[in-house]
Amino acid sequence: MSDTPLNIALIGFGTVGTGVARILTEEHEQLRVRAGRELRLSRIVVRDLGKTREFNPADVPISSCIDDVLNDDSIDLAVQLVGGTDAALEYATRLLGAGKDLITANKALICAHGPELFQIAADGGRTICFEAAVAGGIPVVNAITTALTGNRIEAIEGILNGTSNFILTQMLSENQSYDQSLSLAQELGYAEADPTLDVDGTDAAQKLVILTRLAFSTDVPVGEMSRKGIDELTLSDLEAAASLGYRIKLLAMAKLNNGQLETSVQPTLVPQNRELAQTQGADNIVTITGSAVGRLGLAGAGAGQLPTASAVMADVVDFATGRAINTFKAVLRSRDQNPVEILPQDEQKHRFYLRCTVDDRPHVLADVTDILGRHGISISSLLQDESRMATASDQAARLIIMTHRVSEGQMRSADAELDALSCVQGNCLRLPVAD
Template identity: 60%
Template structure:
């Protein structure tokens, strides 16, 4: 360790992640000082309730409720912004940068929504932003894409980026639980929020994919630019049928170059069971990166949680202390100036599909459905109908049809959806999922 003066930092927020950062900095203080070349010292903490008891808060740290105490302290060099959401986090980061302080953050929603503006502000103030913890928790995917793999043209990303959804789908299949029961278990164990909407509707994974897409392909995208579908419409039946056919259903985030255009989507997807990405269960995440030089590389592990996320924050703090961030952040800024790839319209996505429909159990129903698919140029690979009891002469029974298609386009499926919804034989909502063999 050198004799350089300590690095004084402030933590904005001392919840799950903030206390995890303090814990790592406390328990690994000597090792971190050696790796950073200097002592890292928490000087201030900003919280909503200053009287709340907190573990791992170092003695002598000033605790307040005002960001002004950090902004006005000339001894604070680095701010760890560890609160979620946009407001007031966005304002806090802008003020920190304007005050000449560098920033690290775990706030994925903020980097997605305002990353470009914040990076520009950081550059204008000759500051840096570290955000490894914003995507995939403890998995070092930001560093991999922006440093280790920069000798490549990245050709594709395939990822499971939301641990809540992955946990729910795993428990549904392993324990034969209904979706609602698996969600309640996820909430009880702390894997899901009281309001899990952003996790289960695909928003969280889509925001993370958008961040990775900007870094890997120098292409900014918004959620409206690509197909986004959550797991909240998946039933246990779908998982069971998929398993019988040799697949697992995962919330798959994909960005790939195809015919010089960027194909991007976040959807529950049938993935062949023999693929590594299908074998990632529970709350874990995985990111598979294919580069033109390196080929396939895979990064997996805990995508959320106190210590995995805090680990990424501490790594950013150490990178700042050693001067690495000053170099890598400039590289990120330069990459953002490259010509973006055109984004392929959603209607032109080409995949195989899984269709599950509940229909009247009577003659000619299958013919009506295949007629609709045929007129929309959708070729069928296989049809499966669950055995049902005999119906009376009025034909009051229902049956479930599972249709696997050959490769077709999202646009053709959407057109077929519209026609199928008008058939009198269709009962309730249908499920349509892409297949990744």
């Protein structure tokens, strides 16, 4: 047991910061045993000093100026829980420059600026930890960087956005529309007033970028990652998928295919017996396929005050014991490995679910299947359903087509022709099917 405490500054004192402060205070003795030294919350920096707070740790100076941390040589470690990327990047850079080690839960920051921050840390002999940036309380960064080091990672598949998963679960279980479920998610605090980044897949894609760097030493910018949101899905899609033995999930996926890397974040039909399909509500899950371990599943709370604080605290204790620096050095070394070639989106192959709303008149089915046939797309099953039209007029029928395995490119070309057919109302919805 060391006599030297680890002096910690908390930058940002919102939901997660309050959770971290609570744990540091309430579990003080147990943490001392686990960390081998006292973990001392020494300073807190907030944006607005006047705000009323649910928890105020005793005897911890609170200020609104980050210089109070930068200039305090006794501070070893900064736990930076500031959102966004502008101020967060500036703070992180200055904290590292001032010789502080850094923990952050900010996925947008690590996704957009991880490589440059890592280099700054490497140059200054500092360490960055970010377990809480991906999947909240689920230790997925830990799994990839320590537990699976004997494996070549072959695939990562995950439900990395709790908001979307809550909405999709709610729609199917309560027979609600997308809008109804979104409103409920907002009422319950699972979705923000502007839910765009959650429901359009951006949030999950940022997390997937981080995991892809760690697992495959390859940087796929979030803008180049194939991405589709859940807002085009209707209850009838979820029901049709369920009747075929699938659940539709916003699946984040990065996997090797003959040595090339496929990545995407999109609503995907997942066989209902897989644990990914059974993940309900706001929970997250990550399954990692490794060359030795096979498929490993990690499931739990992907957000929330205490689950996210649990991940932050794991990083804090790792700093205190000396594990963090060793893990971070390994992450830095892995940057020198050759990145994997990225498989162009159009060459990714899946089975597909295709839903088209079509005029209810002769020869429509012939027109549709002719286009698919000409693009070499083989149909595995087809359902024409006139009874349960959620959105279309009485003059319409719904076609649900499951294809055999084809490339995105083939499917995309066929899709464009389908959308141009006069008998097709609106656009067809095309979703991949997970193996």
